[in-house]
Every structure is written in structure tokens, then in C-alpha cells.
Amino acid sequence: MIIVLKNDQATAAIEELKQHFGSQQEIFVHNNRVAIQNADPSDLTPAEQAAAQEIITDVPAAVQASRLFHPEDTIIKTPHSTIGGKNFTLMAGPCSVESAEHILKMAQVVKNAGATVLRGGAFKPRTSPYSFQGLGKEGLIALRNAADRLELDVVTEVMDVEQVPLVEAYTDIFQIGARNMQNFSLLKAVGKTRKPVMLKRGMSATVADVLNATEYIAAGGNHQIMIVERGIRTFDNKYTRNTFDVGVIPVLQKLTHYPVIADPSHAAGHTEFVTPLALAGVAAGANGLIVEIHDDPAHAFSDGAQALKPNEFNEMVVKTNAVRQALQSIE
Template sequence: MIVVMKVGSPETEIERVSQELTDWGLTPEKIVGKHKVVIGLVGETAALDPLRIQELSPWIEHVLRVEQPFKRASLEFRHGEPSEVIVSTPSGSVPFGRNHPVVLIAGPCSVENEEMIVETAMRVKAAGAQFLRGGAYKPRTSPYAFQGHGESALGLLAAAREASGLGIITEVMDAADLEKIAEVADIIQVGARNMQNFALLKKVGAQEKPVLLKRGMSATIEEWLMAAEYILAAGNPNVILCERGIRTFDRDYTRNTLDLAVLPVLHSLTHLPVTIDPSHGTGKSEYVPAMSMAAIAAGADALMIEVHPNPAKALSDGPQSLTPERFDRLVQELSVIGKAVNRWSQPAVALA
């Protein structure tokens, strides 16, 4: 349920209404929009009469029920206004959201050694990326596949962060590692395999770093948004969704099926920013540029693209990784689409 206050409502009146609702056993959350203030109500609201709330103040414009099961993630909860997630990086604050330029996230699947991760960071930064992705802990289907270097890789990510000024995104698999990951990461990633690890979702929701939540391989949109709801309900409002492809019946030609239709669907359902990962979504580097451009045209707020200095020798996901040179050209190509939809601010890298 949401309470929409009238334009110009005094702050004292907003606070008084919030306190009254708190006394009723509800949890009010103030959401400041461009023109109005909305008070979101969480708790047992099913039996509440909206007219009873309306009578609390002449400054209340109207009271609406949130029909979706994902309350805090619902677009209704913010009265139709998209939210933004502002992430602090060594180079400054970077906003994710529908009213901001597309954010570029790039880097290798796994952190392999210091030379490789620092080199990659410097190359993708020069091309226009604002964040470096790199796995320290890697969930793999096979127990014999490379699982990442673990805690030692976090130190390498910190070195790349210091050298490049990029923000860092890396995945958490175990809540026991969360604190040390949060010391290095500017955004904490919850991977597809952990999308419904509810204990982990509660833990990342209880800490302050923004969270990138990847869609599970077979998850419905509602299951994905309910997973986001766990993080939001635990107190962390800074959630970024990431579509990375879903499993369908045809796996002969692409690794997954990249669901770009999810962009307009999510825009109608949730206020949360949406990232597209065309690398995992296709599994083949030759398809990544086309899907990246399509994602921007469809309204993506960010792209996560795998880049490796030598994909043929990558310890994981080499076939879907771009070389730094191909990433340079891709950013230039993306700038054309980004400018056309008014979602681009960075100059494209000049190619020799």
C-alpha cells in the first residue's frame, strides 16, 4: 500500500503521518520523487481501509494498494517513478537508472593473475568502462573446473581498482566471505545459481554495498523480482537486476537464450535498474556486439561484457570473451545507438 502526499506537503506533516502509521504497527518508508513524496507501507495492510488512512491528513492526495506480490520492488511502490542506484567508485559516483547514461561493466570471467587483471582494467577503462568485473569465487557446474583463486584474487582486484580507478564488481557465493568481499567490491554480485539462496539474499540485504542480482537460469520474472524483494526487505534499497540469459530447449547455437523482451516487461513492473549480460546470454563472442547494441536500443541501463587479453588461454569462459581491441570497437559502435536513444555521455574511444 502507498500513501501519495500532495505537492508541497510540509515535512512536519509527512513525519506526523509516518509516525501515526508506525503506531498502527506498519513500517512506513518515505520515497522522495521529482514532484511528490510517497509513503510506502509494509506490513499487514490487507484489512486496512484506504479511507481510514486518507482521513489522517488533508495533505494526503490518495491511498493505493500495491497489487504485486513483490511490494518494495514494484513500480507502484514508487508511484511509477524509476529509482536510481548511485555507486561510489575511486573515480567518482556512477548512477544506474533509466534517467542516466548506460553504464559499461567489463572484464574477465575470473581473476587469473595481477598482470592480466590490471592490464584488462586499464584497457577497458580507456575504452569507456566504469566498472571492472572479475570473479574471485566462481560457481562452476563441474567440481573439476577452475573455481577461482578465492581470497587471494580479492587482493588482485584491489590492485586493479587502485591502478585504474574503476569500480569493482565481484560475486559472493558464501555469506562467510561477504565481509571481506565488501572491503574490495563496490557492487556485490549474486550469481544466477544463488538467485534463490534466500539466506544469502538476506545477508547481502543487511549490508550497505549495492547488489547486482542475476536472474536464475530457469527463473520466471516474478521469482527474480521476489528474490530482489528479499534484499530490499532486509534493508538494502540499492539493487540492480541483471539478465544473463535463461535456459531453453535450443542450446546447440547459443549458451543461453538472452531474454531482451524482459526489458520492457521489467520497465512496466519494477523501478529497479536493469543490466544486460550478453556474454553469458550468448556464450559466443561473435554474438556479443549485436546483442549489446540491441540491449541499449531496448532500454538497458547497463551492460556487463566479458573482456580478456587472450581469450584462447582464459581459465574460464574464453569463447564468450572479447579481446580488448574488439571491446574498443564495440564501445564506438554502442555510442551510436546510445546517442540515438539519449543514453550516452562518454566519448567513444578513438580507433587507430
């Protein structure tokens, strides 16, 4: 249940509830709201009940992710970005970090287009073990240097618990890949850090699955979480790699306070469909975009087919900006 406390009694009541329930149940506090797992109103003392302005009993398992517990938007601040709420965050970069020179060149494209976050994979979760697996630490260093040179934030994937300290040393935002969305050990590990986490939705993850996955991170005390829609698996992937579930953007934004980012690149799988999907995501209200770019897609180390060339990326940004401004001017 979630107990919404009367404002003038909140401080004292929170202490009392912690004392009463804290040793047995999980208890979470946000402003004047207290969520207690596995308890119901009949467990409250008369004094506790009297301090409540409202008691909500129909509560999802992922209670910390819910707007019932945390009504206002989560805003995440990184050195160069403010993510969530009315802000719009553009993230871009190559699929893989390929070399120090290349990532710097791409970072310049990213910066020029007005983006504030540089993406790039140093550890790559490839379907086949014989595909390029990423440059590892060397890639992290190159990525960090390029971002620092151009005053950009870094987002990069962490693939297992052991990599967490290494990646943490170089990134501003941890990325958890779609295939690891329910790697609960990894979620717990990044939940213990205090770096923001960008969680990609799994290929067949329901809305409840995604929110429960964020809860593994939040349960460790890390509340700086973003969710990425990157396309789901359906019965037809002949023309697009995945099916971009644009509807999940407003659905998630209704249910949770975490920012929702659209990834049109992995959904489209082919360059020609990236911009329409980016536009759809922005029009549906996404809090940001993460887009793959490459100056020579035919020779990209990975996912070249879906990488926008710099000029295509610039055109995409012009269009998505136009859509955002058109919608802002109405509100």
C-alpha cells in the first residue's frame, strides 16, 4: 500500500511507520508518500491512519517506479544534460567505438547537431560469439576522451556485474541492453552505483516487465533511471528489424515518472526508416532520442545498415526539432 500523509504530520508519521514496519517489510519514502510492501490498511495503528490523507491499496509490484508513489517527473542531471520532464535530450554516436580518431570524428558530428550525449559501444552483445565483441577498455578511454574534448556526456553499455566498476569509471550513464533487461544481477549491481542508468526494453518485455526491471535498480537506491523503447519482436521483420512500439511511450509516461527515450535505429534496422521512426517517437512525446550514426556505414564494425550518415542525421535533427517546436508552441 501507499500512504499519502497529511503534510503537517508527515515527518513524524514517516518515523513512526519506519519504526513500525521497517524491520520486517520493505518501506520506501518519497516526500509525504510511504510505500510499504506486503502490508494493508488494517496493519496500521489508529494514529498512523489518522496521519494519512489517503491510502492507496491497488499498487503495482514496481511501486517506486509508479506515479502513485512518485507523481512528479524524475529529472536526471548529468554534466552536460538535463533529462526528463519538459527537457528533450538527443543522444547519438556510432554503434561501436572503432578507434580514438573515429569516435572523435563522430563526436564532432554529434556536438554540431546539438546533441549532448555521445553513445558508443566498447562491450558489444553480439548474437554470434564470432562477431566483433568491442574494443573493451581501450574503447572506453577513447569514448571518454572524445566526449571530454567536445563537452558531451557518455552513455555506453555494461554487460555484466564484473564490468560495472570499469564502465563506471568512464561513463556518465550506464546502458543496459535489451538482452540484459532481466539480468537481475546486473540490475542490482548498477542499482548500487549512483550513476544514471538507461534501460533498454527487452524484445518481448511487457510494460510490467520493464517497470519491474527498473525496480531492481531502484531497490538498490539508484533512482536515476531512463527507459528506452527500441522496438519489439513481432511476426514480420522483413522490412524493419523490429516493430517500433510508439504507443508504449505515452503508456510508460502515464504509469511512471522516469524519462522515456526512443531508439529509432534498432527499431528500423535500415537507414531509410530511421527518420520516420524518430519523428514518430518525438511526436508521441518521447523525452529524447538515441540514434546511431556513422560516416561510412558500409564499413561500420557493427549495425552499419541502420546508421545515419552525418548529413542524414543533421536532416533528421532539423525535422525532429521542427516537430517538437510545433508541438511546444501549442501547449
